[in-house]
Each structure stands twice: as C-alpha cells, then as structure tokens.
Amino acid sequence: MQSASVVRALGALAQEHRLAAFRLLVQAGPEGLAAGALAEALDIAPSSLSFHIAQLANAGLVTQRRNGRSILYAADYAAMAMVMGFLTENCCGGAACVPTIDCKPASTTERDVA
Amino acid sequence: MQSASVVRALGALAQEHRLAAFRLLVQAGPEGLAAGALAEALDIAPSSLSFHIAQLANAGLVTQRRNGRSILYAADYAAMAMVMGFLTENCCGGAACVPTIDCKPASTTERDVA
C-alpha cells in the first residue's frame, strides 16, 4: 500500500513553485542548492519557500543537510524513480514497455543524508 | 512554458481516487474502461467519479470515447511520458541517466480518439 506515499509525492510536485524547485534540484545534482538560493531563483518569500520545500521533503522527494548557515536541499532520485515506476506498473497489461528508470549520478551513493 | 500543463497533470494524479483510476486505465490498455466500471471498482459515487475523471481528462492524461450508453476512458501514454520527461529533464546536469520512456502498446497508434 504505497499508493498513499505516491499521492503525497505527486501532490508535492503539483504546484508551480514546488515543481520548479524540484526541477532545479534535479538539474543541480547531488550537491543540491541552499534554501535561500532556491527562494531567490523562484522569486518567492523565504517563508513561502520553507513551506513548499518542507512538503517536498515530507514527501521524500528531497533530502536536506546543513552547510554552515545554509541548508542544502537535493533531489532524491530513487524516490522520483519509485513514483514513476508506480505510475507505469503493469502498463498495458504487461506488454513490454516503460523501461525502469535507473538514475545513479556519480556521487549519489557516497552521499550521506542526515 | 509547458510547466503549467505538467502541474495540472501532477495535480490530477495527486489524489487517491484519481491515481487509482489512472492506474486502472494504464493497466487496462487502449481499450479503456467505462465510467461506471471505474466508479464501481473505486467504490465511489458516480458524480464523484465524473468530477475526478474530468480532471484527468482536462489534464490530458486520459481520452474518452462513447460506446453505446457508456463512455470509455483510456490512459494517454504519450501524456504520461511527457510528464516524466519533464521531471527528469537535464537530470544531474546532463549526466547520462533516465532513459526516455517510450510506451507504445500494440494498438495505440491505430486508435482514433474523439
């Protein structure tokens, strides 16, 4: 019964600012981006970004770690792949289609997420 | 600026009943399922299903066609692939990962959706 967590993940992505933030993080790679950098890139208030990024984190789509005064957020590729796999599961009654997504950027495995 | 349509698609999927309905349609294949069959499978009121399936249709995730008294809904695989492609675009700053999804069930191309 993982459908509830997929609903949360999709709901987390189903908002203009959060989708944009997630895509920035996906493109930024495992290094991630600071909350402030995201707020500035998206041109929204810091408190608004906190609200949105918390939902992405709560849905398991991003991880966070502190770096000095900043908090860096990074996309969780495994979670993203899980959501996609769930959507396409048994696609077309089992006909061969929809390859499993397997995104393993170079430094993902060595990363340690607090 | 396709992000708005992706937000709508994700929002359409970010709900328990709609996610379940979409998955049933994905698994049902191009033949699709009648609105009544979906309502029964999901155990929700017909008016509730109408409300939800309309959002999936509005987001472009499902197509509809009439068959006698019933209206059959079917998943739109191209739209699904588009959403996933958008999420993973330029993943990891361009590192080779995330193969493009290419779901082409046997009869999809010959289907004519009104």
Added chain:
DNA sequence: CATTCAATTCAACTATTCTTGAAATATCGA
C-alpha cells in the same frame, strides 16, 4: 414517443492549500 440506463452538472457544505509578515531558532564572525 415513453421508459430506462449511463453519465454529467449543479448547489451547498466542509476541509485543505497558499500567501504574507512577524517572531523564533540556529550558525558564524568580530
């Protein structure tokens, strides 16, 4: 043409989401 079946639309209500600014928490440097 009247009846029945399938699905949608409507109105009303409750619940959740998003935004904002002010206050609080945590880290760093002098």
Added chain:
DNA sequence: TCGATATTTCAAGAATAGTTGAATTGAATG
C-alpha cells in the same frame, strides 16, 4: 557575547478541492 545572516515556525486570511444527492442530458429499447 553581540550582531548579522539563514531559515523555519506561527497565525490569519483568501482561494481552491472534495463530497453528496438531486436534477439534467444523451442514447438505446420497446
């Protein structure tokens, strides 16, 4: 420790989402 920076939490309001049953539209059957 004090002040500055980075981020989160809180409270309150406006907007949107989800549910229900009743009324409506559209297609098939006699």
